[in-house]
Amino acid sequence: MGKLFRNVAVIGAGMSKFGRFDRKTNRELWVEAFLDSKKSVDNDIDVKDVEALFLGNYSSDLFEKQTHTAPLMADLVGLTPKAAMRIEDACASSGVALRLGVLAIASGEYDIVCIGGTEKMTNLTTTEVTDALAAASDTHSEVLAGATFPGLYATMATAHMAKFGTTEEQLMAVSIKNHANGALNPKAQMQNTITDIMNKRIERAKQKGQTVPSWADEYEFLKSSSNPMIAYPLRLFDCSLITDGAACVFLASEEVAKKYTDTPIWVIGSGQGSDAFSLDDRDTMTSLRAARVASQQAYQMAGLGPQDIKIAEVHDCFTIAEILAIEDLGFFEKGTGGRVTLEGRTALDGDLPINTSGGLKSKGHPVGASGVAQTVEIFKQLRDEAGERQVSNVEIGLTHNVGGSGSTAVVHIYKR
Amino acid sequence: MGKLFRNVAVIGAGMSKFGRFDRKTNRELWVEAFLDSKKSVDNDIDVKDVEALFLGNYSSDLFEKQTHTAPLMADLVGLTPKAAMRIEDACASSGVALRLGVLAIASGEYDIVCIGGTEKMTNLTTTEVTDALAAASDTHSEVLAGATFPGLYATMATAHMAKFGTTEEQLMAVSIKNHANGALNPKAQMQNTITDIMNKRIERAKQKGQTVPSWADEYEFLKSSSNPMIAYPLRLFDCSLITDGAACVFLASEEVAKKYTDTPIWVIGSGQGSDAFSLDDRDTMTSLRAARVASQQAYQMAGLGPQDIKIAEVHDCFTIAEILAIEDLGFFEKGTGGRVTLEGRTALDGDLPINTSGGLKSKGHPVGASGVAQTVEIFKQLRDEAGERQVSNVEIGLTHNVGGSGSTAVVHIYKR
Numbered sequence: 008m009g010k011l012f013r014n015v016a017v018i019g020a021g022m023s024k025f026g027r028f029d030r031k032t033n034r035e036l037w038v039e040a041f042l043d044s045k046k047s048v049d050n051d052i053d054v055k056d057v058e059a060l061f062l063g064n065y066s067s068d069l070f071e072k073q074t075h076t077a078p079l080m081a082d083l084v085g086l087t088p089k090a091a092m093r094i095e096d097a098c099a100s101s102g103v104a105l106r107l108g109v110l111a112i113a114s115g116e117y118d119i120v121c122i123g124g125t126e127k128m129t130n131l132t133t134t135e136v137t138d139a140l141a142a143a144s145d146t147h148s149e150v151l152a153g154a155t156f157p158g159l160y161a162t163m164a165t166a167h168m169a170k171f172g173t174t175e176e177q178l179m180a181v182s183i184k185n186h187a188n189g190a191l192n193p194k195a196q197m198q199n200t201i202t203d204i205m206n207k208r209i210e211r212a213k214q215k216g217q218t219v220p221s222w223a224d225e226y227e228f229l230k231s232s233s234n235p236m237i238a239y240p241l242r243l244f245d246c247s248l249i250t251d252g253a254a255c256v257f258l259a260s261e262e263v264a265k266k267y268t269d270t271p272i273w274v275i276g277s278g279q280g281s282d283a284f285s286l287d288d289r290d291t292m293t294s295l296r297a298a299r300v301a302s303q304q305a306y307q308m309a310g311l312g313p314q315d316i317k318i319a320e321v322h323d324c325f326t327i328a329e330i331l332a333i334e335d336l337g338f339f340e341k342g343t344g345g346r347v348t349l350e351g352r353t354a355l356d357g358d359l360p361i362n363t364s365g366g367l368k369s370k371g372h373p374v375g376a377s378g379v380a381q382t383v384e385i386f387k388q389l390r391d392e393a394g395e396r397q398v399s400n401v402e403i404g405l406t407h408n409v410g411g412s413g414s415t416a417v418v419h420i421y422k423r
Numbered sequence: 424m425g426k427l428f429r430n431v432a433v434i435g436a437g438m439s440k441f442g443r444f445d446r447k448t449n450r451e452l453w454v455e456a457f458l459d460s461k462k463s464v465d466n467d468i469d470v471k472d473v474e475a476l477f478l479g480n481y482s483s484d485l486f487e488k489q490t491h492t493a494p495l496m497a498d499l500v501g502l503t504p505k506a507a508m509r510i511e512d513a514c515a516s517s518g519v520a521l522r523l524g525v526l527a528i529a530s531g532e533y534d535i536v537c538i539g540g541t542e543k544m545t546n547l548t549t550t551e552v553t554d555a556l557a558a559a560s561d562t563h564s565e566v567l568a569g570a571t572f573p574g575l576y577a578t579m580a581t582a583h584m585a586k587f588g589t590t591e592e593q594l595m596a597v598s599i600k601n602h603a604n605g606a607l608n609p610k611a612q613m614q615n616t617i618t619d620i621m622n623k624r625i626e627r628a629k630q631k632g633q634t635v636p637s638w639a640d641e642y643e644f645l646k647s648s649s650n651p652m653i654a655y656p657l658r659l660f661d662c663s664l665i666t667d668g669a670a671c672v673f674l675a676s677e678e679v680a681k682k683y684t685d686t687p688i689w690v691i692g693s694g695q696g697s698d699a700f701s702l703d704d705r706d707t708m709t710s711l712r713a714a715r716v717a718s719q720q721a722y723q724m725a726g727l728g729p730q731d732i733k734i735a736e737v738h739d740c741f742t743i744a745e746i747l748a749i750e751d752l753g754f755f756e757k758g759t760g761g762r763v764t765l766e767g768r769t770a771l772d773g774d775l776p777i778n779t780s781g782g783l784k785s786k787g788h789p790v791g792a793s794g795v796a797q798t799v800e801i802f803k804q805l806r807d808e809a810g811e812r813q814v815s816n817v818e819i820g821l822t823h824n825v826g827g828s829g830s831t832a833v834v835h836i837y838k839r
Contacts, residue, residue, distance in 0.1 A: 069490070296504050
């Protein structure tokens with residue numbers, strides 16, 4: 008296991024704007040992402056040369072009452088009669104779609120495939136979205152017991168706090184960092200630092216003639232009633248966003264990649280793991296086994312270790328999830344994820360920048376699109392095309408995409 | 424395209440009983456299918472050796488409000504922490520899952536994978552099921568216009584009748600044949616010939632003291648009010664069943680297949696195509712382009728043609744669908760599918776037996792499981808393990824699995 012018969016590269020990557028778009032369905036968002044990705048291919052790619060579509064989509068079933076989205080989306084961008092398949096692994100849907108696309112090319116069957124991810128969420132109320140997402144946890148135990156995802160991740164957070172002394176400030180540091188990064192990403196849903204948001208609240212209070220808050224800093228703001236508790240210790244700003252959006256990449260075999268670009272981004276590692284479906288069946292609450300398994304496979308395929316990774320997009324559906332991720336991936340010692348984040352080591356100017364895109368927290372989390380959107384960021388960074396948030400001299404990057412409460416994880420490693 | 428780097432075999436195949444099971448969820452059905460398949464592997468297979476689960480499931484989202492079913496099902500059969508992914512392509516979900524499993528092994532990544540298919544449908548009312556299935560057609564045009572799947576396939580049927588003179592009797596002949604086959608399949612939902620069903624109705628009328636019907640034969644029965652019109656020209660017995668069920672196969676690379684069995688069934692051809700999503704966008708109503716594309720790819724990979732196929736399981740979600748299938752696959756000339764069926768050429772003792780399992784019509788159609796269940800039948804037939812419905816001396820078989828109104832099709836060719 009783990010030795011592919013040929014190499015695969017990303018030759019183009021793009022995404023729609025992430026946000027809330029009342030007048031756009033999944034269909035419009037997907038076309039926007041596809042065209043953005045197509046435009047990014049250095050030497051034009053003809054739709055006729057694309058042989059298949061692997062589409063990550065969590066549940067247009069529940070969000071839009073539309074299933075069978077793969078041939079639908081293929082049809083909209085001129086891919087008919089090519090093979091089109093939808094992959095669902097909760098919030099890891101498009102990360103897994105990417106992996107299956109890599110394997111399909113490595114098998115010899117295809118030379119060029121398109122990987123998509125898309126989700127339309129904001130047409131439902133927050134309660135309905137929470138409910139639709141909860142379907143990705145165990146409906147026979149967790150949902151029946153009243154748990155939703157904030158509660159499940161809160162359980163992991165309290166376990167991490169109890170075992171390692173992780174603090175609420177350390178969780179907040181993840182949010183502050185990712186908002187700072189997202190503020191530099193024109194595709195992000197929230198292009199605001201926590202300070203920006205704080206100042207807007209102050210301005211609003213002034214305009215309304217209310218008592219003007221006097222927060223000492225971002226941490227004071229995040230500890231205030233302006234950042235309400237959702238499920239202890241997770242507050243509003245510890246949670247990722249409800250988002251409409253789509254992302255798209257093109258993959259090519261080593262035989263044809265150079266025809267399309269002089270700067271392909273090679274997928275040198277890929278791994279996927281699972282874990283017990285229900286949280287209470289797991290050995291530990293402070294680490295995701297699926298992520299450890301997936302990263303070990305990816306490192307092995309790449310012939311690299313955590314120390315070789317220079318930039319990563321990790322699955323920060325909640326702030327605690329980023330802390331678990333940077334530990335499970337081996338970047339930092341287990342239990343120290345919160346501390347190193349507070350110290351700034353994962354900031355844009357730190358020694359290992361994490362979620363330079365803004366992450367799910369600030370860029371937004373259209374669940375089926377998030378995996379491919381991570382790849383879009385790494386593609387841009389490794390090609391020096393990340394604009395204001397560019398990290399200098401990055402040759403090797405990683406994406407880490409998690410489904411549900413961690414019963415799916417998929418990891419990819421990329422090299423310029 | 425179409426040359427895989429190594430060969431892949433089916434080494435085990437099994438399924439749950441198909442039917443209506445009020446006390447079983449998807450979970451129980453899946454475990455039943457997994458164990459049945461595991462038992463079929465000649466030399467025991469250890470769950471530890473299975474490296475991934477590819478699960479076809481149409482919409483447990485809408486049927487059971489449970490998503491992320493792949494790691495859930497993996498967990499139930501001891502596959503944790505292996506990779507687990509769900510594939511959705513409407514009623515072709517598990518046929519596509521099979522294909523992706525084949526490609527994953529051909530890529531070098533895995534040596535042994537498990538392919539599952541599962542659907543629990545009977546917990547909803549017939550109206551709710553029709554509605555949940557309709558989500559696989561175009562909700563922006565077809566569903567808004569009031570179309571459901573019987574209506575869409577009825578449109579194809581009337582087009583076929585208008586163009587080729589296909590008759591209602593010819594449609595009925597598909598149903599009569601598949602019920603005759605299903606009567607010989609202990610796993611089938613309806614183990615009754617049409618004559619059996621007719622005689623039961625007569626018996627019931629007698630018991631109730633009602634006027635006893637005097638149908639001359641099966642065709643007279645199928646033309647009577649006992650077989651009500653659903654969407655002209657499709658009557659109740661032209662439609663497949665609403666079913667709970669699961670199916671499972673194990674695939675192995677050529678390097679390890681012989682370790683598990685002396686009689687592997689090789690997957691020598693695989694193809695997948697798509698078509699315009701909405702029926703009104705297509706060039707023709709009397710042929711499914713996706714099926715033609717998929718079968719051409721599969722024939723090319725196998726280096727074979729339609730004349731080499733000795734047995735096939737095709738997607739008879741409606742009787743007209745089987746007629747389209749045997750034409751689109753090149754078994755019979757376009758327009759003659761109904762006539763040759765009425766002539767008995769596709770019967771168990773015909774020159775090309777079609778749907779010996781009973782097909783979706785009589786075996787049942789748990790939509791996400793149907794693709795893999797087709798493979799189960801071909802596996803049994805090619806190994807001379809099909810019991811009363813065994814066709815003698817079959818070395819090469821084919822499966823044809825369609826999603827929605829034909830915007831997905833996937834074809835596989837197998838050899839003993």
